[in-house]
Amino acid sequence: MNTLSPAWYMDIRTAETSEHMSLDLTRHLPRRLMVGTAVIVSDRPDILLAVRKRWMRVIREVQRQLSSTLDSAKKYELTREVERLRSFQFTTQLDKPGVDALLIEPSQTVCHLPEFTSLYILTPLTTDQFLSVAEHAAPSTMVAVYGEHAPYEQALRAISSDTPNYPIS
């Protein structure tokens, strides 16, 4: 294990179509919602609908796997997985408390946001918009970028000296 000081994780994603983007996001998001709140920045509010539809498919897939296993440990794991996937709350409402995934438009990056551990950038942001949203990031936040990531990487490198030490395994 190395100790890094300080760390942001930038996950550079590629998606050629909006379909591919919503698929990638729906596979990626469940793992990150285990860690904490996610903020998704997109200028297309309909992406939330696409993600919700795919989310229901993921739940059905987990249920299918659950019903096809006799392994009691696996049954337990998959039962927990279904419960978790069903419990996550998605919203576009900034003032809704206890939300798991918040979808905002680029213009809303200046608004007060909940502290998050995952940020998904689906739409290009200006440096000011990015820095504004990054203010609400918890330590060791993962930033997933679909598209050009260099400006955000530069901005994070500039501000990362203000964050504490986090280990990587």
Next chain:
Amino acid sequence: MSVLVLADNQPGNEAVLCVICLQHVPLSEVTAGSLYADGHQAFACNTHLYDRTRWINEWAAFDATQRQALQPLQEER
């Protein structure tokens, strides 16, 4: 698709453990997932992302293991 770790002492493209295939792979080939019980970031190969069954099963198993590992840590506190 890759992961960059932005830190003062950045490791570059060092190898990390994929929690699905348990191989050490470069950061350029992984995606960030959930966390180990002790708070460390866990990773998995990007190639596993589109193997739906394996992706779901292995991460569910990983998270269950971490929850179990967390219980004694929480009891200690």
